[in-house]
Amino acid sequence: MVAAGLNLLIKKRDMAKENYRKERIDRCIKARSDDIYAISSKNEILYLLFPRVIPIAALGIIALISPLYWQKVIISACIFAMLAVSWDFLSSCGMLSLGQALFFGIGSYIAGILNHYLNLPFYITIPVATISGGLLSTILLLPVVRLRGIYFAMVTLILPLMLMRGIEATRIFGGNEGITGLSPFPNIWVELIIIITAMWVTLFALRRFISSDYGLIFVSIRDNDRATMASGINIYAFKAQALFIGSCICAFCGAFMTHSYMFTGIPVFTMEFSILPIAASAIGGIGSLAGPLLGAFVLVPLSEILREFGTLRVVFYGLVLVICVVALPEGIFHYLSRKYNEMERWVKIE
Amino acid sequence: MAILEIRNLTKSFGGIKAVDDVSVDVHENTLLGIIGPNGSGKTTFVNMITGFIRPDKGSVRFKGKELIGLTPYKITNMGIGRAFQMVKPFFHLPAFKNIIVPLSSDRVKATKGGGFGDKDAIALDILEEVGFERGSSVPYKTASVLPHGYLKRLELARLIALKAEVLILDELFSGLSIAEVTSIVPIIEKLLVEGKTIIMIEHRLKELFRIADNVIVFNFGKKIKEGKPKEILEDEEVKKAYLGVEV
Numbered sequence: 001m002v003a004a005g006l007n008l009l010i011k012k013r014d015m016a017k018e019n020y021r022k023e024r025i026d027r028c029i030k031a032r033s034d035d036i037y038a039i040s041s042k043n044e045i046l047y048l049l050f051p052r053v054i055p056i057a058a059l060g061i062i063a064l065i066s067p068l069y070w071q072k073v074i075i076s077a078c079i080f081a082m083l084a085v086s087w088d089f090l091s092s093c094g095m096l097s098l099g100q101a102l103f104f105g106i107g108s109y110i111a112g113i114l115n116h117y118l119n120l121p122f123y124i125t126i127p128v129a130t131i132s133g134g135l136l137s138t139i140l141l142l143p144v145v146r147l148r149g150i151y152f153a154m155v156t157l158i159l160p161l162m163l164m165r166g167i168e169a170t171r172i173f174g175g176n177e178g179i180t181g182l183s184p185f186p187n188i189w190v191e192l193i194i195i196i197t198a199m200w201v202t203l204f205a206l207r208r209f210i211s212s213d214y215g216l217i218f219v220s221i222r223d224n225d226r227a228t229m230a231s232g233i234n235i236y237a238f239k240a241q242a243l244f245i246g247s248c249i250c251a252f253c254g255a256f257m258t259h260s261y262m263f264t265g266i267p268v269f270t271m272e273f274s275i276l277p278i279a280a281s282a283i284g285g286i287g288s289l290a291g292p293l294l295g296a297f298v299l300v301p302l303s304e305i306l307r308e309f310g311t312l313r314v315v316f317y318g319l320v321l322v323i324c325v326v327a328l329p330e331g332i333f334h335y336l337s338r339k340y341n342e343m344e345r346w347v348k349i350e
Numbered sequence: 351m352a353i354l355e356i357r358n359l360t361k362s363f364g365g366i367k368a369v370d371d372v373s374v375d376v377h378e379n380t381l382l383g384i385i386g387p388n389g390s391g392k393t394t395f396v397n398m399i400t401g402f403i404r405p406d407k408g409s410v411r412f413k414g415k416e417l418i419g420l421t422p423y424k425i426t427n428m429g430i431g432r433a434f435q436m437v438k439p440f441f442h443l444p445a446f447k448n449i450i451v452p453l454s455s456d457r458v459k460a461t462k463g464g465g466f467g468d469k470d471a472i473a474l475d476i477l478e479e480v481g482f483e484r485g486s487s488v489p490y491k492t493a494s495v496l497p498h499g500y501l502k503r504l505e506l507a508r509l510i511a512l513k514a515e516v517l518i519l520d521e522l523f524s525g526l527s528i529a530e531v532t533s534i535v536p537i538i539e540k541l542l543v544e545g546k547t548i549i550m551i552e553h554r555l556k557e558l559f560r561i562a563d564n565v566i567v568f569n570f571g572k573k574i575k576e577g578k579p580k581e582i583l584e585d586e587e588v589k590k591a592y593l594g595v596e597v
Contacts, residue, residue, distance in 0.1 A: 213450050213469060220440040220451045227438035230400070232426035232455025232512055 020346040051340060056200060063192050070304075071188055075260060077300035078195040079253045082202055084277035084284070084292030086249040089206050092287060093242035094222035096149055099156030100250050101273035102140070105163065107133035107251025112179045112264030122185060126255045133251025138244045145239040148225070157274070164269040178265015185259055195256060199293070202249055207289050218242050276300075283324040285331020294333050298324075351414075353378040353547050354516060359398055359408035361391075368394040369405070370571040376516070381538075381548045383558045383579070386568030387591070392551045393435060395568070396518050400432045401425040412516070427457040431514025433505035435521040435551070439493040445482060446489045448504055449473035452511040473511070480507045480537055499530045506537060516547045523554040531557050559583065567591070 063074050083100045090097045111129040114120045120128075144155045168176055185191045209215045220228045221235050228235050258264045276299065277292065284295025302320060306313045328335050352375035361369045369391040376382050384392050397403040399410050401422040410417040417425055426432070440448050452458065453469045478484045480503040488496070493504065502522055509517045519538075523531045535557060541548060542561075552558040559565070559579040567575040567582060569591040575582060582588055 213454060216443065216447055216450055217454055219442055220448075223440035223442050224438045226402070226422075227434065227440065227508075228451060229402075229422040230426055230432050230434070230438075231452035231508055232423055232457050233451060234421075234423045234456075 019349055021349055023345055023347045051337075052204075059196060063196060068188065071192060073301055073304050075191060075195050077297050078199045079257055080276055080280060080300050081293040081296035082199050082249055082253050083273060084280040084296045085199075085203055085206065085289050086246045087277040088281050088286060088289050088292040089210070089249075090242060090246040091281070092210060092222055092289075093218040093239060093246075094148070094225060095145075095239060095242065095246075096153045097156045097246070098153045098274050098278075099158075099160050100277050101269050101271065102156060102160040102163070103133065103137045103247035103250030104254040104257075104273045105160055105268040106136050106247075107254030108258045108264045108268040109173060109254075110136075110251070111255035111258040112182055113173060115182045115259070116179045122183065122259045126252065126259070129255035129258075130248050130252040133254065134244050134248030137247035137251065138240055141243055142240060145236050145243065160269040160274070164266045167266055174265060176266065178263060178267070180263050180265075182258060182262045182264065184262050191260055198252060198256075203289060203293055206245075210289070279321060281331075283321065283328075283332060285333035285335075288331075288333050288337070291331045291333030295331070298332070352376055353413060354399070354549075355409075355411040356399065357409045357411075359395065359405050359410065361394055361398060361403060361405045367571045369398065371408075372568075372571075372573045374566060374573065374576070376547060376549060377564075378547055379542065379545050380563040381542060381550065381561055383562035383565040384549065384551045384568065385553070385555065385558070385565060385582075390568040391571040392568050393520060394571075396432065396520055396549070396551060399425075400430060400518065423455075426512065426514075427455060429457065429513070429515035430518065431509035431512045431516070432518040433502075433509060433520060433522055435524065437498070437501040437505055439496075439501050439504050441494040442492065444490050444492055445496060445500070445504060446470060446473040446477055448493055449476055449507055449511045452508050455512060458511065458513060476507050476511050477504075479510060480504075481533060482507075498525050499527070502526060502530075503534065506534070510541075514546070516549065517541065518549045518551075520551045521553060522550065523552060523557060535561060 059074070063071060066074065083104060086103070087097055087100055107129045110133050111122075111125040114125040114128060115122070140159060141156065144152055147155065167173060173179060185194075210218060217228065217233055217238055220231075220233075221238060225235050254268060257268075277296070280295030280299050281292040282295070283298060284293065285291025299321075303313070303317060306316050309316055324332070330338075354374075354376035356372065356374045356376070359369055359372045360367070372391075372395060374382070384395070386392050394403060398405045398408075399417065401417065401420050401424070405418060408418070412425075412428060412430060415428070417428075417430075420428075439445075440451065450469050450473055453472060474484065474489055477489045482489045482500065482503065488500065493501065496504070502525075506519070506522065509519075522534070526534070531554065538548065538550075539561060550558060550562070559582075562579050565577065565579050565582045566573050567585075567588050574591060575585055575588050577585070
């Protein structure tokens with residue numbers, strides 16, 4: 001039925017086109033190859049800045065005027081957005097991860113342990129957990145960077161579950177109950193500023209990094225690892241670096257959430273933290289880094305809005321997901337970006 | 351002294367001997383052609399030299415250094431470049447960015463003083479050398495939209511960027527038109543003049559025999575003949591095994 005409706009829409013649009021012609025739009029940037037921008041006028045600068053400044057400003061304003069409950073939702077969305085960006089970064093380097101929860105959980109536990117046993121404040125635990133969590137995750141996965149595709153994915157899927165059951169069985173670090181009563185952030189504004197800044201920095205830094213000559217090698221590994229090896233590149237060293245960068249981002253999120261919720265425990269290793277970033281990437285648009293972020297900002301608030309449906313929540317949630325994937329298989333971000341950069345439009349013939 | 355000394359190279363897949371006790375000397379600044387029917391072990395042979403497959407037995411020495419046991423990237427960094435039979439460009443990257451990847455290898459970095467600088471200009475120079483028209487949009491196009499002929503040139507450009515001393519070209523001419531082959535042959539001849547050593551696996555015998563110094567013939571994993579192109583053409587055993595009819 002949906003397909004029939006879509007067909008009807010397409011037919012209607014094509015019929016309408018009979019009285020229209022294509023017109024080139026002057027988008028200011030004429031000399032543009034795949035990655036060379038020639039910026040020479042105010043209009044061009046505006047053209048490039050607009051899609052970057054508007055989301056930053058919009059999120060800032062929304063965070064400022066929202067009630068406390070929705071501010072918490074924004075924080076949660078930011079966390080999932082960073083996990084999704086990290087997932088997309090790893091997938092851009094040819095590593096299909098099903099275990100963002102591993103990196104996330106390790107970061108969370110390190111921050112929790114440092115805070116609980118050593119009484120360290122959040123401005124020390126978060127940086128330490130970020131770096132050491134990244135290192136620990138990389139070391140854990142180092143033996144399997146040689147694996148590709150689904151085999152690598154399997155290992156990343158299993159490791160967090162193993163850690164979860166391990167902690168449960170040995171009762172270390174609070175066992176089933178986890179560690180509670182950790183020191184919180186001074187107030188909600190500090191929380192918002194830290195996570196929103198971290199998210200934008202991560203996004204723009206990674207986007208810049210991946211389009212640099214150094215980041216190029218990561219993309220080449222995804223495209224063809226054998227040819228990259230035959231180009232004299234040690235792909236395992238590069239994969240380990242990518243893994244470190246990706247897991248540092250997740251570990252940061254974990255450490256941040258530990259202080260935000262004043263709690264860490266085995267729920268940090270649950271599948272939610274692995275799967276939701278992938279869903280966000282799928283509907284936002286894989287491969288752009290910005291797409292997954294956008295996807296997370298669609299999915300997390302949506303999940304909150306659907307809360308009043310009770311048990312039917314998952315049904316509606318799933319429905320929206322399916323509609324998104326069917327209607328925009330390329331992802332929301334790729335669709336918007338294509339429309340924004342489009343050089344042609346339909347105009348009516350008088 | 352031979353630049354590549356290959357001794358008793360053997361590899362079995364299950365019960366099938368893909369390459370069976372092959373020994374070859376490749377001399378510096380010569381072009382060695384490898385011919386043989388499909389499935390006779392040519393590509394496996396090359397895969398073992400470049401480290402993609404570990405042989406069951408045998409040794410490969412490059413300038414006296416043993417290569418067996420080294421990873422492909424180490425072998426590449428020693429100066430043995432390899433083009434793939436099935437083209438393997440980085441499809442998501444523009445053509446000239448494809449060349450940035452080998453330019454970032456340890457080998458090239460060492461020769462240029464290192465660092466990740468602005469390599470676009472160097473990449474464009476190399477692409478021009480292999481026939482990407484400078485000033486056109488071709489070098490800037492994403493590899494996935496390039497026609498097959500350009501992708502083959504891109505493979506060659508990768509080896510030039512690596513400054514490889516030994517270039518192993520696995521069926522470089524396959525799927526190319528005669529016009530395209532005739533435009534690539536001068537590039538290979540130029541590489542020979544520059545002092546490179548080239549190993550070519552090829553089914554296009556006419557073009558190969560014109561430029562090859564030595565030819566070896568594979569059949570069922572065994573090296574059945576080695577010699578000058580002229581001798582190979584006249585050899586009865588080779589004719590029977592591979593050529594079938596007179597060339």
